[in-house]
Amino acid sequence: MTQWTQVCALTDIAPDTGVCALHNGEQVALFRLGSSDQVFAIGNYDPIGKANVLSRGIVGSIGDRYVVASPLYKQHFDLATGECLEDTEAAVKAYCARVEAGLVELAS
Numbered sequence: 001m002t003q004w005t006q007v008c009a010l011t012d013i014a015p016d017t018g019v020c021a022l023h024n025g026e027q028v029a030l031f032r033l034g035s036s037d038q039v040f041a042i043g044n045y046d047p048i049g050k051a052n053v054l055s056r057g058i059v060g061s062i063g064d065r066y067v068v069a070s071p072l073y074k075q076h077f078d079l080a081t082g083e084c085l086e087d088t089e090a091a092v093k094a095y096c097a098r099v100e101a102g103l104v105e106l107a108s
Contacts, residue, residue: 002096002107002108003107003108004098004100004105004106004107004108005023005024005105005106005107005108006103006104006105007021007023007028007030007104007105007106008021008030008103008104009102009103009104010032010037010039010099010102010103010104011102012104013030013031013032013039013104014032015032015033015034015035016032016033016034016059017031017032017059018030018031018032018054018055018056018057018059018068019055020044020052020055021104021106023041023095023106024108026043026044026093027043027044027045027052027055028041028042028043028044028095028106029041029042029043029044029054029055029057029068030055030097030104031055031059031066031068031079033059033066037099039097039098039099039104040066040079040080040094040097041094041095041096041097041106042054042068042077042079042082042092042093042094042095043082043092043093043094043095045092046070046072046073046075046092047084047090047091047092048070048072048073048075048084048087048090049070049072049073051072053070053071053072054068054070054077054092056071057069057070057071057077058071059079062076062085065078065079065080065085066078066079066080067079067085075087075090077091077092078094079094080094081094082094095107
């Protein structure tokens with residue numbers, strides 16, 4: 001059975017932006033698409049820029065994939081899978097996220 005951990009309120013994430021949260025000792029970048037309750041979570045560490053910055057990236061889409069562009073070197077990371085579109089060797093961890101009663105939760 002999956003256990004869920006509350007990490008923040010949905011309203012803590014402005015539409016089309018990201019925030020960083022600490023989850024099980026790891027920095028996680030949380031992204032909200034528009035003003036919906038659709039939330040994605042990936043590791044915050046940019047393996048190319050070697051810094052915890054992905055939560056400050058630019059949210060958008062490429063084709064039918066939702067992505068964040070790293071604020072350092074602009075590589076795109078798929079918000080659903082963590083895959084780097086420009087370099088598949090540089091993927092980040094993707095987390096299972098949901099919104100329940102206005103709270104963002106991550107699977108533990």
